[in-house]
Amino acid sequence: MLKTTLDKESDKLLACVHCGLCLPTCPTYRQLGNENDSPRGRLYLMRAVAEEKIDISPTYHKHLDLCLGCRACETVCPSGVNFGHLLESARAEMVETKPEKLDWWTRVKNFFVGLVLKQVFTRKWLLNLVWATLKALQRSGLVSLLLKSGLFKYLPAIEFALSLLDKAESQLPKAKELFTDKNELINELRKGYDNDEDFKLAYQVAQFTGCIMEGLFTETNRATTRVLSNNGCLVEIPSTQVCCGALHAHSGFHKTAVMLAKANIDTFMPVTSKNDFPIIVNAAGCGAMMKDYGRLLADDPIYRERAKAFSSRVKDVSEFLATIDLRKASPINTKITYDAPCHLYHGQGVRQQPIDLLKKIPGAEFIPLVGAETCCGSAGIYNLTHPTMARELLTEKIENIKKTTAEILVTGNPGCAMHIGAGLQLAGENTLLLHPVELLDLAYQLA
Ligand code: SF4
Ligand code: SF4
Incomplete structure (x- = not known):
């Protein structure tokens, strides 16, 4: 599979001039300084496997597994190497090959990830049961209580997992409470087409x-x-x-x-x-x-x-x-900042539209976030499978968010919202986390 993908992309791979422009943008390379944990190094490893010069060994597995799949390397690559596609193929081959001699922790991790993704995420009823259980846990107050008790202060991995669960929900209701107080008046939710004279179905x-x-x-x-x-x-x-x-x-x-x-x-x-x-x-x-x-x-x-x-x-x-005429929103007088999800910024090339959307909300002072386009460490389930690297990347992100002094951080991906939300909570910050459409929705509801 990897060989087929590499063959298809061979033009782009051969065009890789080994310039290293991708290195400074790669979060794992920046943290570890190891060429094998950089995009260029990982590409070398993939080619070596595809050309049957090396086997899929535990070392190969380690370097490919540590990649966040954030695709920041693609954005800067002058040769247009599609790293994300190659990584998917490389990982698919790793799953098929099941290299021997992997350490027990990696085996256990792989087993559970496979079980959950293949057996639970493919069955709606089972997935709904999982969400209902997690919601019940959140609403019981037990998670917040455990976090506040400080019992897990010396077990940071468990404390972080609890915090992730605590933040696995929309903060829009909290934002409504906060801004209703500030604005004193909140409109009835617009009901849509029937009773709104301005409304035209377009x-x-x-x-x-x-x-x-x-x-x-x-x-x-x-x-x-x-x-x-x-x-x-x-x-x-x-x-x-x-x-x-x-x-x-x-x-x-x-x-x-x-x-x-x-x-x-x-x-x-x-x-x-x-x-x-x-x-x-x-x-x-x-x-x-x-x-x-x-x-x-x-x-x-x-x-x-x-x-x-x-x-x-x-x-x-x-x-x-961004392609339609937006209805005018009411002012929200607050400071906001924006963190770009990697799969929006690097993966889809949607960069300016969320920021332009936020700038259309009157009263909201937009403060740019340093490193907004750098991965926060969430990366799907990476924060569960690679907690140490994920937390290191998050620490830098939280420090940058603090510097903005924003009351609201806006981001458009659930994984980032949970991960950054957990980091802010553990850092004792009260910053609210909203999706761009949630902020606009709030503005539509304020008087
Ligand atoms: S930026 Fe592109 S061309 Fe340069 S080393 Fe990285 S992958 Fe190769
Ligand atoms: S996808 Fe992200 S972590 Fe992986 S090599 Fe590229 S920049 Fe580095």
């Missing part, structure tokens, strides 16, 4: 709700629907949609990713339908994956064309909102 869109977003960040999904509706969209939310498969593809479970991609294509683009309206996504990781279905299924004679058409319809919500 667009039709489909909304991808995702699995983690719908399970844990339900309120962010509702805010997305409201913002779209308030801006003239008829929003269709197909009930048979499934997980996008991003976590699977990034972890090397290629076949499961393909199966999920096909299920989503069948849902949003049944063969009998000629629909071509945008598919709106509010999670950067899902959007990047769905824009890639065309490549994922390029060799599938049945799905190839529909996959390409599907991917061309996928739009991040900020990307879509």
